[in-house]
Amino acid sequence: MRAIPSSLDPFVVSEVDRRLIAASADHDVRIPWAIESGSRAWGFPSPDSDYDCRFIFVRRREHYLTLWPARDVIETALDKTFDVNGWDLAKTVRLITKGNATAIEWLRSPIVYTGEIAFRDALLALANDVVERGSIARHYLHVARQQQVGAATLKRFFYVLxxxxxxxxxxxxxxxxxxPMDLPALLAESSVPRSVTEAAMELIAAKAVTRELGAGTPPVILTQFVTNELDRAERFESLAPERDPAVVRSLADSFFRTQVG
Structure with a gap:
């Protein structure tokens, strides 16, 4: 599977592809899923946004049967254009079972450099079977609250919205x-009032042609929407788990074994 929009720089995409091939060869791993994360995949890039490629890798079975396991992260050289790194499948599955929305979002990215659909679908099915809705909601609530701390900028507001x-x-x-991972899809698939959606899309359009939005005041209709949603989501802080931890671990182990067998 490959899904690369025409808005992406072909030279940059080629370099991302090269880095993925090199990472696979240098570390002797399989990369069944590699996507774009960050503002480009979230649906609100700027002209100078960097490229945030994230991938999931799987080692050969014997590499998991050692007293001295390798790092569960692979990183490539970071610069102002490229941020390409990946997580071991074991790390990814553990994080998903804990309700880490970042790992799950990778499976919903609209930009895919390379991917095995069966792998993606199986991991998504696992996420749906083991993830606590409360954990996912708390993740988004905490991310938004953290972004509200410090100097307010229009760019940062997107990370709250x-x-x-x-x-x-x-x-x-x-x-x-x-x-969904991207903001336009979230807006389209939810009951957000049309006026809020229109204001958000106007702000996205402005960010798309502005290298640095800088300080500024978001539309009142959007700030009020954010306040209401975050306040309403506080109920998730005390939401009790619904899944049986033993069942979750068993499902996660079973999935992992099918991928490294």
Missing amino acids: RPAVALRWLADHPQESVP
């Missing part, structure tokens, strides 16, 4: 635990 809309999406989909 997206989690707020994700919380609305979770409220609108009570049987699901894995929201």
Whole structure:
């Protein structure tokens, strides 16, 4: 599977591809999933946004049967354009079972450099079976609250708005635990008022042509929406777990064994 929008720089995409091939060869791993994260995948890039490629890698079975395991992260050289790194499957599965929304979001990215659909779908199915909705909601709530601390900028506001809309999406989909990754999809799939959606899309359009939005005041309609959603989501702080930890661990182990067998 590959899904590369025309808006991405072909030279940069080629370099990302090269780094993925090199990482696979240098570390003797399989990379069944490699996507774009960050503002480009979240749906609100700036002209100078860097490229944040994230990937999941799987080692050969014998590499997991050692007293001296290798690092569970692979990193490539970081610069102003490229940020390419990945997580071992074991690390990814453990984080998913703990309700880490970042690991789950990688599976919903609209930008895919390379991917095995069966692997993605199986890992998504596992996430739906083991993730606590409360953990996902708390993740987005805490991310938004953290971004509200410090100097307020329009750029930072996007990092508050997206989690707020994700919380609305979770409220609108009570049987699901894995929201879309990008802001436009979150808006389209939730009950956000049309006026809020229009204001958000206007702000996205402004960011797309501005290298640095800088300090500024977001539209009142958006700040009020964020305040309401975050306040409403406080209920998730005391939400008790619903999953049996033993069942969660068993499902996670079973999935992991199928991938390294």
